[in-house]
Amino acid sequence: MTGLISGVARLRLAQLPTPIEPMPRLTAYMGGPQLFVKRDDLTGLGLGGNKVRKLEFVLPEAAAIGADTIICAGVTQSNTVRQVAAAAAKLGYECHCLIIGDRIKPEQYRLDDEYARSGNYLLDGLFGMHPHPCSIHDNRDQKQLELADQLRLTGKMPFVIPYGISNARGALGYVNFVIELASQLGTGDVPEQFDYLVHASGSAGTQAGLLVGTKAIIPGLRIVGIDVDADADRVHRDVVRVARATASLLGCDQTGLADLVTVLPGYAGPAYGVPTAEMVEAVRLFARLEGLVLDPVYSGKGAAGLIGLVRGGYFKPTDRVLFLHTGGWPALFSYASLFPV
Ligand SMILES: Cc1ncc(COP(=O)(O)O)c(C=O)c1O
Known part of the structure; x- marks a missing residue:
């Protein structure tokens, strides 16, 4: 099975394999189907999450060009920036990030100023990330290239990480996830097969890797991406594009790949990062029951999607459904006002 990615350069950064756990109390509360969780919140580095798997396949490129500096971009509470900054710290790179401060307007959603200081952003500072202010209205890619030019003028050799670490190489992290999942099926509490895997989908690399991996190794497993960007059509297009690029990198058959893409709208709320009542319910249920x-x-909106699908009769009562916990929980602290104790 590992043959699929053998020969591809990889740096070990994540604590793997991540566990698969049954969620019996949530299953009972919902009245079925059988719900399980794969704990990619436990990938370790920098408090973990799905980006650590992607970085294992993207960062060898930085080493290959002799980089000493990593550049990336993300919102104030970006999990990508946190995990990139942690990896940069561990590997001894300088880390410079465009911080998009105005994609979410905290005051509009009754978030206090913790949004701008706590959670991921606090950790970014601890890991030594150098922030560069950016607006959602700026040309992000252009600004990253300009930052790279400036750093070159000071004698640095920068490497620019793609947004969300979602290019073909980043997606290999989730091809590798499927290889790992296949080796866990039928062991311990883990069933022989899952019928569905449900997860939050945004910059598309996670879902693209899952699709390429499952098509090759676990074809019976249906992947359901929950749009968290309030733009399911864009997410869908990006999943198709990145999945094709990933399959082509691995020399995999692409026939029918695009037909496998399911990105469901309806759980993001009015915009990216904007709290919803369904998300708050999902965060509370996962916490109190599991x-x-x-x-x-x-992950809160992904879980809201899972709960909404169960209630809407999307699954058969006998289905075995795996929720992929992609991490992100440090951001919870920057939304503390939504969860009064
Ligand atoms: C916690 C978490 N879950 C899910 C995602 C979505 O993954 P992708 O961008 O690969 O679609 C992200 C991306 O930032 C994330 O931080």
């Missing part, structure tokens, strides 16, 4: 911590922007 002791699991979700985040308000990604």
Whole structure:
């Protein structure tokens, strides 16, 4: 099975394999189907999450060009920036990030100023990330290139990480996830097969890797992406594009790949990062019934999607459904006002 990615350069950064756990109390509360969780919130580095898997396949490129500096971009509470900054710290790179401060307007959603200081952003500072202010209205890619030019003038050798770490190489992290999942099926509490995998989908690399991996190795497993960007058509297009690029990188058959893409709208709320009542309910249910911590922007909305699909009769009662916990929980602290104790 590992043959699919053998020969591809990889740097070990994540604590793997991540566990698969049954969620019996959530299953009972919902009245079925059988719900399980794969704990990619436990990938370790910099408090973990899905980006650590992607970085294992993207950062060898930085080493290959002799980089000493990493550049990336994200919102104030970006999980990507946190995990990139942690990896940069561990590997001894300088880290410079465009911080998009105005994609979410905290005051509009009754978030206090913790949004601008706490959670991921606090950790970015601890990991030594150098922030560069950016607006959602700026040309982000252009600004990253300009930042790279400026750093070159000071003698640095920068490497620019693609947005969300969602290019073909980043997606290999989730091809590798499927290889890992296949090796866990039928062991311990883990069933022989899952019928569905549900997860939060945004910049598309996670879902693209899952699709390429499952098509090759676990074809019976249906992948359901929950749009968290309030733009399911864009997410869908990006999943198709990145999945094709990933399949082509691995020399995999692309026939029918685009037909496998499911990105469901309806759970993001009015815009990215904006709290919804369904997300708050999902965060509370996972916490109270399973002791699991979700985040308000990604895994909380993914879980709201899972709960909405169960209630809407999307699954058969006998289905075995795996929720992919993609991490992100440090952001919860920057939304503290939504969860009064
Ligand atoms: C916690 C979390 N879950 C899910 C996602 C979505 O993954 P992708 O961008 O690969 O679609 C992200 C992306 O930032 C994330 O931080």
